[in-house]
Amino acid sequence: MNEHSVNIFSHFLFSFWENYNNERSGGMSWLIVAIILLFLLLLDYKWGDKVSKTTSRKKSGVERQSDITLFTAGEELFEDYFAQLERAKHHIHILFYIVRDDKMGQRFFSLLEQKVNEGVEVRLLVDWVGSFGLPPSVRQKSGQFAFANRPTLPFFFYKLNERNHRKITVIDGKIGYLGGFNIGKEYIGQDPKFGHWRDYHLKIMGEGVHDLQRQFQEDWKKATGQSFGDDERYFPSLQKGTVKHRFLPTDGAYLEDEFIQLIEQAKREILIGTPYFIPSQKLMNALLKAMKRGVQLTIIAPMQADHPLVKEAAYPYFRQLLRAGARIYQFYNGFYHAKVIVIDDDICDIGTANFDHRSLFINYEMNCYIYDKPFIQYVKQTIAHDIDTSTLLTAEYFRKLPWLDRLKEGVATLMSPLL
Known part of the structure; x- marks a missing residue:
């Protein structure tokens, strides 16, 4: 939380407290407590994240x-x-x-x-x-x-x-x-x-x-x-x-940079399989730039969700990527939990990290970069099989979304850093 944010929160807290004292209204007390609690949670999270990042060390693997x-x-x-x-x-x-x-x-x-x-x-x-x-x-x-x-x-x-x-x-x-x-x-x-x-x-x-x-x-x-x-x-x-192959452990830091480096290497295609597609803005920019230079982006995500709002949190990104020419599939043959990225025929990443904020910036993860072409071909065949039991998303799908799903999408967008 930066100094400007702290000043804004302090101003609101002071205003509410002044209003409470002036009106002697007991009905405002719960709101004041809630705001103070929210402020303390945000401060705890931001400060803890800053300390964690300063102590994290990059592990490149061999x-x-x-x-x-x-x-x-x-x-x-x-x-x-x-x-x-x-x-x-x-x-x-x-x-x-x-x-x-x-x-x-x-x-x-x-x-x-x-x-x-x-x-x-x-x-x-x-x-x-x-x-x-x-x-x-x-x-x-x-x-x-x-x-x-x-x-x-x-x-x-x-x-x-x-x-x-x-x-x-x-x-x-x-x-x-x-x-x-x-x-x-x-x-x-x-x-x-x-x-x-x-x-x-x-x-x-x-x-x-x-x-x-x-x-x-x-x-x-x-x-x-x-x-x-x-x-x-x-x-x-x-x-x-x-x-x-090469193992890549991350402790809530450096994974965003690693994924961006993968994306920037792509010349023909990028395949991404993930249960949760909630990328950072830098990752989104890297994907959009890749498509502008002619790289075909294909994403597989589950049709059903295993946690509230994670499905809807992906919708704003999917809309933008569809407009840019990406192919996005929803896996319907059960639940899709794979974490895989394939860059051309050169690199395959399989591990524990999802394509979301938690894996990028919070969780401890372990990924495996594989450089063996026959193995990568086998993984691509496996992904093709997954696509056979998936349905292709279209812009029409999003135009017909019910109002409740649109409401969920709005809430999910606000909460996406913690989903």
Whole structure:
């Protein structure tokens, strides 16, 4: 919050307080309290954000070569995932944003408890907000358990929004997983509200697993104050794989610049898949400039929403991009949760970051840039399959929007920095 904004808020607070004293009106007291509260929340958020940005450091990552497998269905991913957990001999390190206490979660915790009883080191780190409500009786089954990003003073409201959105698993230092899936019945298509859950998740085997382990180690130490060794048990010698890639961790900063650099490299096409399309103005400008130089922009987003207002928050951007010539699709075969960007045939980004303000400026994320052309072609084929089960948005769609949807769009636009 800049000095001018503080002066404006101070003026309004003084005016309301003067009015209250002059009229001796008890009916104004609730409004004064609400305004003061709003002012304090905004001050907390802006100040906390400023402090956070000054302490954030850019992590560029290094190029690695690993064998990488793409999963797009939860049933297939977790069949493989649980099988690998069962084979663990020394340690299991897991970070998820969401872990549910449902049948899926119970299977997950039972397996972790089994491995603990076998003498395997298990460390489970889950986001405090994303996994809020996990009962202690469930958490204690996982060996060593911790919450990531517990909100604390000062800047409680800002820290309440600053979430660890990474989803990392490392097994015996040799096998890693990263992507959009969490632990819960919806992720295997068992929630009737969403039906089929479409997501992108990577399995990594090769030297890149060391980078996932390092990031987990950093997050674990931040949450617990404890670390684990740097020896060969946790960082074994690993062979190079066939797929060149680079991991990009971000802590609420620098991701906007990274995405803009990707967009500026495009010569022919940009493909974006995201559940939430709420870009910054700089990102929008980069997309519009790309289209002006002849780049075809294609976006896939879900037809249904999993959170209030996020669908409507995308509408102002979609209108502008449609006028500029973008192709925008709404996925209707269940819920679309993939986070993917493809630039020509040269770069593919798959990870945990959405194309929205939270991932750009608040959340802790982990993305994987892939430079292998055969793998990128496979991802493009997968996206083409997603487009086959999507409907093309048109300007006519927005002209016919009901008044209630237009009202939601207005509210969503105001709230977009926190959606």
